[in-house]
Amino acid sequence: xxxxxxxxxxxxxxxxxxxxxxxxxxxxxxxxxxxxxxxxxxxxxxxxxxxxxxxxxxxxxxxxxxxxxxxxxxxxxxxxxxxxxxxxxxxxxxxxxxxxxxxxxxxxxxxxxxxxxxxxxxxxxxxxxxxxxxxxxxxxxxxxxxxxxxxxxxxxxxxxxxxxxxxxxxxxxxxxxxxxxxxxxxxxxxxxxxxxxxxxxxxxxxxxxxxxxxxxxxxx
Amino acid sequence: xxxxxxxxxxxxxxxxxxxxxxxxxxxxxxxxxxxxxxxxxxxxxxxxxxxxxxxxxxxxxxxxxxxxxxxxxxxxxxxxxxxxxxxxxxxxxxxxxxxxxxxxxxxxxxxxxxxxxxxxxxxxxxxxxxxxxxxxxxxxxxxxxxxxxxxxxxxxxxxxxxxxxxxxxxxxxxxxxxxxxxxxxxxxxxxxxxxxxxxxxxxxxxxxxxxxxxxxxxxxxxxxxxxxxxxxxxxxxxxxxxxxxxxxxxxxxxxxxxxxxxxxxxxxxxxxxxxxxxxxxxxxxxxxxxxxxxxxxxxxxxxxxxxxxxxxxx
Numbered sequence: 001x002x003x004x005x006x007x008x009x010x011x012x013x014x015x016x017x018x019x020x021x022x023x024x025x026x027x028x029x030x031x032x033x034x035x036x037x038x039x040x041x042x043x044x045x046x047x048x049x050x051x052x053x054x055x056x057x058x059x060x061x062x063x064x065x066x067x068x069x070x071x072x073x074x075x076x077x078x079x080x081x082x083x084x085x086x087x088x089x090x091x092x093x094x095x096x097x098x099x100x101x102x103x104x105x106x107x108x109x110x111x112x113x114x115x116x117x118x119x120x121x122x123x124x125x126x127x128x129x130x131x132x133x134x135x136x137x138x139x140x141x142x143x144x145x146x147x148x149x150x151x152x153x154x155x156x157x158x159x160x161x162x163x164x165x166x167x168x169x170x171x172x173x174x175x176x177x178x179x180x181x182x183x184x185x186x187x188x189x190x191x192x193x194x195x196x197x198x199x200x201x202x203x204x205x206x207x208x209x210x211x212x213x214x215x216x217x218x219x220x
Numbered sequence: 221x222x223x224x225x226x227x228x229x230x231x232x233x234x235x236x237x238x239x240x241x242x243x244x245x246x247x248x249x250x251x252x253x254x255x256x257x258x259x260x261x262x263x264x265x266x267x268x269x270x271x272x273x274x275x276x277x278x279x280x281x282x283x284x285x286x287x288x289x290x291x292x293x294x295x296x297x298x299x300x301x302x303x304x305x306x307x308x309x310x311x312x313x314x315x316x317x318x319x320x321x322x323x324x325x326x327x328x329x330x331x332x333x334x335x336x337x338x339x340x341x342x343x344x345x346x347x348x349x350x351x352x353x354x355x356x357x358x359x360x361x362x363x364x365x366x367x368x369x370x371x372x373x374x375x376x377x378x379x380x381x382x383x384x385x386x387x388x389x390x391x392x393x394x395x396x397x398x399x400x401x402x403x404x405x406x407x408x409x410x411x412x413x414x415x416x417x418x419x420x421x422x423x424x425x426x427x428x429x430x431x432x433x434x435x436x437x438x439x440x441x442x443x444x445x446x447x448x449x450x451x452x453x454x455x456x457x458x459x460x461x462x463x464x465x466x467x468x469x470x471x472x473x474x475x476x477x478x479x480x481x482x483x484x485x486x487x488x489x490x491x492x493x494x495x496x497x498x499x500x501x502x503x504x505x506x507x508x509x510x511x512x513x514x515x516x517x518x519x520x521x522x523x524x525x526x527x528x529x530x531x532x533x534x
Contacts, residue, residue, distance in 0.1 A: 008395065011529075015397030018525065026518050100517035107524040114532050121532070133532045 006054050007127035013050060014131035017043040017168065018110070021141045021161055025106050026099065028091050033157050034079045040138075041071025044164050048171050051128060060171075063182055067167070070186050075160060075193055082153055082197040096148040106141050113137035120173065132172050139165030150211050152200045156193060163189055224476045228309035231479060236302035236460075239487070240452035241265035243459075246491060247498040248423075254502045265452065272445035280438050283340050290337030291439065291446035297330040298453040307460040308482045309472045310381040318380040320368040323461075324361070327413065330454065331357055334447070338435035349434025352509065356419065356431070359516040360412050363523045367402045367409070370526035371465060374398065380461075384468045394466055398530035401522050403466045408519035410462060412512075414455045417501040419512055429509055456490065459497075463489040 020040035024033050045068035052060030083090070095102065113136035121129045142165055145158030167185070170177050177185075245262040252259030279287065304318045304326075312318060335353050338346035372378040374393065375386045387393055394400075412419045415432040424430055436447050463486070464471060470485025472478035507515060 008392065011397050012395065015400065015529065019401070019522075022518075022521055022525070026514075099514045103514070103517040103521045107521045110525060110528050114528055130532060133528070
């Protein structure tokens with residue numbers, strides 16, 4: 001990879017990273033949301049790998065490999081298992097904010113991320129910090145999905161999106177975190193998804209759906 | 221204004237007028253073959269037009285000037301578009317009018333006159349089609365303008381010829397995120413503007429959800445031929461515009477020598493785009509009308525992201 005094409009690859013990976021987040025917001029089919037999430041994991045791994053190759057840092061490339069395995073393989077696999085087979089559960093039917101409005105909100109959140117990160121980018125302008133707004137935008141969009149969706153699984157995906165964004169921000173702004181911290185975060189994430197998978201299954205056996213609004217009232 | 225540029229522009233207009241029905245025929249034929257039918261052949265739209273041109277137009281009683289004017293104005297704006305957009309050459313004598321905002325305005329003018337004519341007939345279908353078309357136009361317009369902004373920000377001009385020339389000099393620009401996002405947004409916009417499948421079904425006359433066909437139901441004979449020809453010309457020009465903005469290779473400059481090559485490149489690019497579009501149409505169903513705003517909001521987001529990335533990656 002030459003130094004001239006390095007920003008180009010980085011920009012493309014960041015573009016895919018942000019676009020998949022918007023795609024998750026756009027699609028209502030949970031299976032499609034999981035596919036897009038896996039694609040986003042690949043984009044995140046690509047960003048980290050490009051950074052590692054550019055800095056001739058073997059550790060970063062290995063972290064990228066690990067991220068790729070976890071976020072395009074393990075987490076989507078677990079999410080798909082939590083999805084189950086019942087046809088009533090395959091769609092996010094009634095999000096709190098409708099799709100058109102949430103897409104417009106995503107546009108506003110991206111502009112907000114751009115405005116917020118401008119001072120950060122100005123501190124050390126480089127191709128890596130230039131795509132920092134995309135990472136922050138993914139954090140905001142992930143949070144938005146987390147608060148506006150009703151199904152347990154789409155909330156899980158919102159949470160994972162949020163974490164993808166935080167990881168990308170860490171690698172872009174601070175040139176990575178120590179390996180041990182990254183490992184800890186990854187295991188945390190895996191455990192969260194496993195716990196939420198159990199929760200989804202229990203919800204479905206108890207209520208017949210994974211709509212978290214059913215949890216509003218107390219029963220004995 | 222020199223002679224070579226005039227000849228090139230004239231060639232462009234003739235090519236669009238002659239080629240537009242063939243393009244529609246190609247799209248129908250592709251679709252037919254993929255669905256396992258024999259198809260009517262690529263030249264069938266021209267045969268339809270010839271048949272319609274021989275027949276006298278009929279005007280419903282009680283219609284006013286809007287109904288009579290619309291086919292002429294629609295065909296007129298399509299002809300101007302065919303002359304202005306740099307499809308074969310960037311050295312058009314109308315270069316000063318080749319502003320992206322002006323082109324969007326011309327497109328909207330054609331759409332609005334047709335909607336007015338549909339209202340003028342006073343039929344239920346006409347009014348329904350017109351109101352739907354206006355809804356879609358109102359949602360499409362901001363997307364086009366924002367996407368145009370993303371494309372023109374890096375060039376520093378909204379002049380089409382200048383954008384195309386700059387892209388030709390620096391082909392890597394096409395692969396930049398801003399350009400790719402703007403391309404995706406414009407593809408959705410073109411599909412909505414030309415009434416292709418996820419938004420409108422061009423193959424039906426008898427469906428309650430139709431938009432374009434509902435507006436032209438009352439036209440007959442020569443007027444219908446004009447409207448059909450203008451609609452296919454708009455499709456050709458918009459596909460050509462997409463290929464000029466994002467795949468500008470082969471477009472000739474000021475000289476006449478590169479014109480045959482430019483013609484071949486244009487035909488190839490537009491044919492590939494059209495075949496791809498109609499092949500994709502086989503696999504998708506029409507969206508419910510109430511979900512069309514979702515699609516267009518999505519394309520608006522893509523356009524906004526294109527603008528944002530053209531600034532934060534600059």
